[in-house]
Amino acid sequence: MALENADIEKIAVLARLQVTHSETNDYANSISSILSLMDQMQLVDTDGVEPLSNPHDATQRLRKDEVTCDNQREAFIAIAPASADGLYLVPKVLD
Amino acid sequence: MTNKTLVQIAKDLAAGEYSSREITQDTIADIKARDSIYNSFISVSEDLALAQANAADARLAAGTHDILTGIPFAHKDLFCTQGHTTTAASKMLANFVPPYESTVGQRLLSAGAVCVGKTNMDEFAMGSSNESSFFGAVKNPWDLNAVPGGSSGGSAAAVAAGFVPAATGTDTGGSIRQPASFCNLTGIKPTYGRVSRFGIIAYASSLDQAGPMCQTAEDAAIMLNAMAGFDEQDSTSVQQETPDFTAELNLPLQGLKVGLPKEFFGPGLNPQVAECIMAAVKEIEGLGAQIIDISLPNLELSIPAYYVIAPSEASSNLSRFDGVRYGYRCDQPEDLMDLYCRTRAEGFGTEVKRRIMVGTYALSEGYYDAYYVKAQRIRRLIKDDFARALSQVDVIMGPVAPTPAFDLGSNTKDPVAMYLEDIYTLSANMAGIPAMSTPAGFVNGRPVGLHIMGNYFAEAKLLNIAHQYQQVTDWHLQTPTSNSLPVSNQGKGA
Numbered sequence: 119m120a121l122e123n124a125d126i127e128k129i130a131v132l133a134r135l136q137v138t139h140s141e142t143n144d145y146a147n148s149i150s151s152i153l154s155l156m157d158q159m160q161l162v163d164t165d166g167v168e169p170l171s172n173p174h175d176a177t178q179r180l181r182k183d184e185v186t187c188d189n190q191r192e193a194f195i196a197i198a199p200a201s202a203d204g205l206y207l208v209p210k211v212l213d
Numbered sequence: 214m215t216n217k218t219l220v221q222i223a224k225d226l227a228a229g230e231y232s233s234r235e236i237t238q239d240t241i242a243d244i245k246a247r248d249s250i251y252n253s254f255i256s257v258s259e260d261l262a263l264a265q266a267n268a269a270d271a272r273l274a275a276g277t278h279d280i281l282t283g284i285p286f287a288h289k290d291l292f293c294t295q296g297h298t299t300t301a302a303s304k305m306l307a308n309f310v311p312p313y314e315s316t317v318g319q320r321l322l323s324a325g326a327v328c329v330g331k332t333n334m335d336e337f338a339m340g341s342s343n344e345s346s347f348f349g350a351v352k353n354p355w356d357l358n359a360v361p362g363g364s365s366g367g368s369a370a371a372v373a374a375g376f377v378p379a380a381t382g383t384d385t386g387g388s389i390r391q392p393a394s395f396c397n398l399t400g401i402k403p404t405y406g407r408v409s410r411f412g413i414i415a416y417a418s419s420l421d422q423a424g425p426m427c428q429t430a431e432d433a434a435i436m437l438n439a440m441a442g443f444d445e446q447d448s449t450s451v452q453q454e455t456p457d458f459t460a461e462l463n464l465p466l467q468g469l470k471v472g473l474p475k476e477f478f479g480p481g482l483n484p485q486v487a488e489c490i491m492a493a494v495k496e497i498e499g500l501g502a503q504i505i506d507i508s509l510p511n512l513e514l515s516i517p518a519y520y521v522i523a524p525s526e527a528s529s530n531l532s533r534f535d536g537v538r539y540g541y542r543c544d545q546p547e548d549l550m551d552l553y554c555r556t557r558a559e560g561f562g563t564e565v566k567r568r569i570m571v572g573t574y575a576l577s578e579g580y581y582d583a584y585y586v587k588a589q590r591i592r593r594l595i596k597d598d599f600a601r602a603l604s605q606v607d608v609i610m611g612p613v614a615p616t617p618a619f620d621l622g623s624n625t626k627d628p629v630a631m632y633l634e635d636i637y638t639l640s641a642n643m644a645g646i647p648a649m650s651t652p653a654g655f656v657n658g659r660p661v662g663l664h665i666m667g668n669y670f671a672e673a674k675l676l677n678i679a680h681q682y683q684q685v686t687d688w689h690l691q692t693p694t695s696n697s698l699p700v701s702n703q704g705k706g707a
Contacts (some may be wrong), residue, residue: 126570133528133573134535134550135566136558138505145570156517157588162594169589170596171420172449173405173645174317174669179448193312199542206537209548 127191215243215375216692219284219432222378226273226283233273233283233327237266240329244376251352251363253289255329255700258297265327272325281439282325287380289368290331291338292318293412294377301414302334302346305534305541305560315412315612316444316678317381319422324439332380333367336562337531338388338416340364341634344625345564351397352621354693356659359618362392368426369396375694379427383413385420386519387613387638388521393426393650394613394662397691398432399679400426404669406451408437418449419527420519420642429689430651430679434458437672437694457493461673462680465503469678470606477511477606477611477664489654489661490612493682495611500681505606509598514591515639520632521575521588522643527565528572534560567628596644599666603646608678609666612637613650617659637664647672649677652688660688 121129121144126149131138137145191204201208217225226233240430241259246317260286269283287322293299293311295318300306314322317703326528335345337644343366353359353372365382372380382389384402393400401424409424415421425436437458444450478487536542536556543559547551561569575584602609614634624631636689641648646669651661660706664680667675683689 121574125574125588129570130554131578132577133566133569134532134557135561136554137388137566139659142586145567147610148628149571151627152520152567152632153574155629155632156515156521156584156588159591160516161523161584162511162514164587164590164594167590167593169586171589172592173596173643174451174603176406176449176451178239180668181445190312198309199536201542208537209546209552212314213548 121146122151215694216428217378218440219378219428219435222284223280223587227411230335232271233266234263236283236613237262237285237327237329240376240453243521244330245582246376248376249353249369250357251374252349253333253351253367253374253376254287254330255300255302255333255348255367256298258294258328261297262327262329265322265339269325269327273438279324281321283327284457284682285327285329285332285377286321286433287371287377288318289330289381289383291334291367291383291414292381292549292696293414294328297331300347300413301338302336302348303561303565304347307347307541308701309540313412316409317448318412320439321484326439329377332371332566335364335366336565337414338364338383339527339564339568341387341391341631342619342624343367343392344621345562347562350616350621354616355396356618358620359659360395362395362618364388365426366392369393369398370611371400371430371605372396372426373693375692379425379432379543381423381440382426383423383524385416385422387640389424389636390613390648390650390662390664391424391635395660397652397660397688398428399430399651400424400425400674400691401433401437402641402647402677403437403441403647403672404451404647405556406449407441407453407647409442409447409450411444411446414497415530418530418590419526420523430676430683432457432689433675435617456673458673458676461677462675465501466497466678466681467478469502469608470495471502472602472609473504474507474509474512474602474609475591475609476509477583480638481658482612483616485656486612486661488615489656490610490663493653493663494610495680496685497678500685506600507606507609509602509640511591511594511598512636514639515595515643516593516632516636518588518591519586519635519639519643519685520571522592523573524568525585526572526577528569529544531565531569534614537659564628592643595640599640599644599646603668609665613662613664614638617656617661641666645669647675649675654688
C-alpha cells in the first residue's frame with residue numbers, strides 16, 4: 119500500500135515527530151516500500167489462528183500490592199532536563 | 214593480553230600472573246590506543262572500572278572470588294549502568310546517566326566482573342549493520358571495509374579486536390547472532406525470559422533478550438551462568454530453574470538429531486556461505502549426529518511479521534522519550550506539543566523515526582487488525598513450525614545470515630534490502646527459542662557463523678554442541694590481529 123505525503127504528516131502527528139517537507143517525501147517512499155513487503159502477510163490464510171503476543175503464551179505476573187523500594191524522587195528528578203522544587207518543568211499548558 | 218579467552222584470564226588472575234587492576238589498566242590503555250580504528254566503544258568507564266578491579270583483587274586475595282572476578286568485559290550501551298552514561302547510541306540519551314543498574318549488570322558486578330566501558334550499537338538496537346549509531350559506524354576488525362553486523366556490532370568488534378574477552382549484547386531479531394557471525398565469535402540469544410530485561414533500554418519487549426558474546430562456547434556458558442535467572446523486576450522473566458550452563462559442555466554428540474530446514478538453504482543464500490555451513494554440519498555428523506531434512510514453511514513470513522511487531526512495540530516503548538523526565542530536550546519549546554515533536558525529531562535518527570512511524574501506522578485505527586493482529590497470527594504459525602520441527606529433531610542448524618559481512622554503506626539507502634538480511638535470525642525471536650552462532654569458516658577473509666537453534670530452555674544443549682564442534686575445529690581461535698589472512702576453509706573442520 120502506497121502512502122501519500124498527507125498520510126505521513128498524519129502519522130507524524132500521532133507519533134509526536136516533527137517532519138520537514140523533504141523528509142516527508144523520503145518517509146512516504148521508504149515506508150510505502152516497507153508496507154508492500156508487509157502485504158505478503160495478507161496472502162496467508164490465518165483464520166482461526168490465535169494471535170501470539172508472548173512466546174510462552176504467558177500473562178502478566180502480579181505481585182502483592184506493597185511498598186518494595188524507597189522513594190527515589192531526588193535521584194530521578196536530578197536527571198531531568200528542566201525541574202524546579204522537585205517538579206518537572208514543561209511549557210505552560212493552561213493560561 | 215590480546216584475544217585471551219575469559220577462562221585463560223581467570224586462570225592467570227587466580228595464579229597471580231597479573232592483577233585485575235593491571236589487566237583493567239592495560240585494557241583501557243589498549244582501547245584508548247587502538248579503538249579509533251574500529252569505533253567499537255562509545256565510552257570507557259575508567260574510574261568505575263578501576264574501583265571494581267580493586268575490589269576484585271581484594272576478593273582474589275581473600276579467596277572469595279568467582280570465575281568472573283576481575284575479568285574485564287564491556288556492556289552494549291543499551292544496559293543501564295549506574296553512574297555512567299548509557300546512550301543507546303542515540304542523541305536522545307547522549308548525556309543520560311542512569312540512577313540504577315540493569316539486573317544483568319548487577320549480576321555481573323556481584324560476580325566481580327569489571328565493566329571497562331560501553332560499546333557502540335545501532336541506535337536503540339534498530340539495525341543490522343551498526344551504521345545507524347549517533348556515534349558513527351563501527352568497522353569490522355576482520356576487514357575495515359565491512360560492517361561488524363548489528364545491532365550489537367560494537368560488542369562484537371570489541372571482542373574480535375581483542376580489547377575484552379566478553380561483551381553483553383541484546384538480540385531482538387538477530388542482534389547477537391549476526392554480529393557474532395560477522396566477527397567470528399560465539400554468541401547466544403537465550404530463551405525469551407531467561408535473562409532479565411530490567412534496566413535494558415527496551416526496543417521490542419516481546420522479542421528482546423540479552424546474552425553474551427565471547428570467543429568460545431565455554432566462555433559464553435560462564436557468562437550466561439552469571440547473567441541468567443528469574444528477576445521479580447521483569448514481568449516477563451520466566452520462573453524456571455537456571456541450570457549450570459557449563460555442566461553439559463563435554464557431553465558427546467552421539468545420537469544427536471540435527472534438522473536442516475530447506476528454507477535456510479534457498480536461492481538467497483551465498484553459495485560459499487552454504488559450503489561453510491555444510492562442511493560444519495558434516496563435521497558435526499562426524500561427531501555422531503544424525504542429519505535430518507526438515508521444513509519451516511513460514512520462514513519467509515518472519516520478515517514482514519517481525520517488521521510489523523517490532524516497530525509497533527518500539528513505537529509504544531519509545532513514546533517515553535518526551536523531553537520531560539530525562540534525555541534530550543529541544544531548545545525554547547513554544548508549547549507542550551512543540552516540546553514533544555521537536556525533541557523527538559531532533560533526538561532520534563532516521564531509522565528510529567522510520568520504525569516509530571511504521572509502528573504508529575500499524576497500531577492506528579483501521580489498520581490494527583490488518584497489520585498488528587495479522588502479524589501476531591503469523592507469529593503463532595512460526596512458533597508452531599518450530600514446535601513441529603523440534604518434535605522430530607533435537608536442534609536445527611543453518612546459516613546465521615545469507616552473506617558474510619557486507620561492505621559499509623552498501624545497504625544504508627534501502628531499508629527493505631537491510632531487513633531482508635535478517636531472514637534466518639528473526640524466526641527464533643518470534644518463537645522465543647534459544648539460538649546461537651559459532652565460528653564455522655571464512656569467505657574471502659570474512660567470517661561465517663553456524664546457526665544452532667533449539668527448544669525452549671535448551672541453551673546448555675546448544676552450548677554443548679558448539680563446544681564439541683570447537684574441540685575439533687579451530688575457526689574460533691582465528692583472530693584478526695594474529696592472522697590478517699585467515700587460512701580460508703583449511704582448518705581442521707573443512
